[in-house]
Amino acid sequence: MSSLLNKAVGGIGCALLALPLMAALIVGALISGLLSASSVSAAPSKHALADIPTAMLTLYQRAAADCRGLSWAVLAAIGKVETDHGRHPTMISSAGAVGPMQFLPSTFAAYAHPVPPGGKNPPTPWDPVDAVYAAARLLCVNGARDGKNVPGAIYQYNHSRAYVRQVLAVADRYQAQATRPTARAASAVAFARRQLGTPYRWGGDGPAEGGFDCSGLTKAAYLATGITLPRTAEAQYHATAKVPRGLPLLPGDLVFYGRPGNLHHVGIYIGHNQMINAPHPGARVRIEDYRWKDYWGATRPAARGGTR
Template identity: 65%
Template structure:
């Protein structure tokens, strides 16, 4: 920029740190608020976004957006694209002295660098992608992006150019998948999905139930997500599958449904949380991080879905 549980085996392939921002999410953010022209907080990445944005940066944009209620990750990603091609620029130093993947002037970065985000450096630096993307979200929030009050003004404060604003918002629009609206989740399912989204980018830890273990495995993540919604699930992928209630094969999915994979109904090795619009969040395997990706709803290892909220529905549970 140029301006101011018992650690029971859950199967191979089947784990994250809860971000402190989760407690501050608004109801709109919990259920996926939409920003005009930017695809909304819950926007699934388009094919162009998946092809263009490095997976680590995509996860970072998605998690950092929670710094600002109502800010779409697509806007952060678009700024990262315009400023440095997601960190691919060889030097990342502008003629005006802006540096790093989000092209901050050092003085401007300092104003938005604290608190240091999870995974950031101490002291924070505009050269670090985690520090820089979180600072960008805070800058946008302070200048009009909160709850979408004035997104154009917020982006203009990032770089004082109308042409720049148009380029960023057009790129953000291209990064959001154009899909039919997702079915409305129950309030409990919305809370579970919001919790899982807040974990994007956190490393997988086998047997992990949360911060005490440094992360989650696949069933640890889904159990923790539903614990945030006051629903208790069993610990392992197999026992979660067995607990149901199972959906009939071919039934329409809703956000919050659990998707299961394995060699047979008695050998479930992986679980993911469906988020709507054809996508799911999971902790895939050792060496990976919690991610949101297209849901695998076919193939020899897909065993079907369950809907935990169906056994816990109470009056007034829908938003």
């Protein structure tokens, strides 16, 4: 038996869902995503609750929900760095940027429409609602959607690497610890994002073998962080720390489908009800809604380092 086939034995459920069933699952996931009007966000930390005015915190959360993958904490961090959430006495910079989110009027005009709920008409960069929604839109079109390149999006807001680091540090303090992934989990997600578009390959562990299957992708993502997982979806489930039902998922969690003894698929959760997975033959590594009909549960490999 070839080494490729040998690796795939016991994990072939990633590829062998009947096509009509797979199609039904994908359609169901898409419908479920369309019906979901909001996304799960990190809870505010005690520091955030003390530092951010209640009305502004609510506004950051509302505006971020319009851009899947954008954390309200990033918006809030920009508001903090720019004007201390509108507390700066003048809110006019030496470059001519104005308002709580410090927009040049010409830049604001590009992101001011449609007028957000509660905004001014015509919109103005001086209005907190208009300004925060415009900031979310600017970030979204520059890489924040689906979390693809949030640092790059922040850099487009202010072309300074130091500014990006400052905003991310503030955003980190604004999120409750329990809702943040570990550094290894975040690295695993980053690895998986870099594989988007890679062809599905049954038994594949990466581009050198023509692509990934589902468990090959998750194994490679965590191997890149120093955590070694077993090869198959079933074995990965049993080797990693279970996420208790009812607790929110964190980016980097592995999500499994089927039932123990027949766990046929696994993906890597990235937040906002989305996962990255290698779904089936003929497809490519992609982002999609994780809430399939036969979702079983999740595990957290970084919680105890997997197997080595």
